Amino acid sequence: MAKNKxxxxxxxxxxxxxxxxxxxxxxxxxxxDLKVQNRRATAEEQHATPNYLLFCSHPHVYTLGKSGHxxxxxxxxxxxxxxxxxxxxxxxxxxxxxxGPGQLVGYxxxxxxxxxxxxxxxxxxxxxAVILTLAEYGVEAGRINGLTGxxxxxxxQINPRKICAMGVKCxxxxxxxxxxxxxxxxxxxxxxxxxxGISDKQVTSLAKELGREVAxxxxxxxxxxxxxxxxxxxIIEAANEERY
Numbered sequence: 001m002a003k004n005k006x007x008x009x010x011x012x013x014x015x016x017x018x019x020x021x022x023x024x025x026x027x028x029x030x031x032x033d034l035k036v037q038n039r040r041a042t043a044e045e046q047h048a049t050p051n052y053l054l055f056c057s058h059p060h061v062y063t064l065g066k067s068g069h070x071x072x073x074x075x076x077x078x079x080x081x082x083x084x085x086x087x088x089x090x091x092x093x094x095x096x097x098x099x100g101p102g103q104l105v106g107y108x109x110x111x112x113x114x115x116x117x118x119x120x121x122x123x124x125x126x127x128x129a130v131i132l133t134l135a136e137y138g139v140e141a142g143r144i145n146g147l148t149g150x151x152x153x154x155x156x157q158i159n160p161r162k163i164c165a166m167g168v169k170c171x172x173x174x175x176x177x178x179x180x181x182x183x184x185x186x187x188x189x190x191x192x193x194x195x196x197g198i199s200d201k202q203v204t205s206l207a208k209e210l211g212r213e214v215a216x217x218x219x220x221x222x223x224x225x226x227x228x229x230x231x232x233x234x235i236i237e238a239a240n241e242e243r244y
Contacts, residue, residue, distance in 0.1 A: 069094035094167030102184035
């Protein structure tokens with residue numbers, strides 16, 4: 001069966017975290033179910049698995065990955081309420097992170113068997129897409145050994161700053177969760193956590209580095225092109241339909 005390189009794109013806008021998580025899970029499960037059906041079917045009966053790319057932003061929320069530590073959230077229930085934030089323990093890798101308005105959150109729900117079966121390569125490609133997008137704004141970014149995500153001042157590391165966090169789940173080569181790219185967020189919300197469990201490095205945003213706000217829609221277009229190029233895929237705009 002031929003590999004499906006088409007990636008259906010949806011911009012969910014500002015959406016409640018749990019609502020987006022449920023939608024991710026629905027798409028993720030549908031791909032897994034189709035893969036099970038294909039294994040039981042003849043070659044003629046098999047169907048290509050779809051791929052999805054969701055962009056969105058969330059109201060203020062903190063999420064803790066399955067390998068994270070609850071003490072890295074520095075707020076109690078009253079503190080969360082005062083900040084207008086929610087908190088979820090979720091099934092991705094990584095520690096604690098923050099999502100909020102002004103942040104571009106990406107959820108690629110891909111069957112990696114359509115592209116390549118290498119989860120480390122997958123993470124590096126997501127990082128690279130962000131790195132190349134930042135380069136279009138004249139911002140040099142890269143990786144720090146042993147730390148997932150995209151960083152500024154990654155070479156000398158005099159003042160290393162994370163601009164994009166990542167945490168994914170992968171089952172039977174199907175991915176979910178993804179990345180959080182700081183465009184114009186309120187960075188004060190990061191002071192309420194130990195971001196990704198790293199206490200000795202700072203968090204930044206594209207707006208802070210450039211000294212001006214940047215339209216998220218503009219960044220989305222650049223990032224989509226970089227993802228399509230790296231994965232050698234074709235981004236397809238999803239038709240408007242009932243999602244949830």
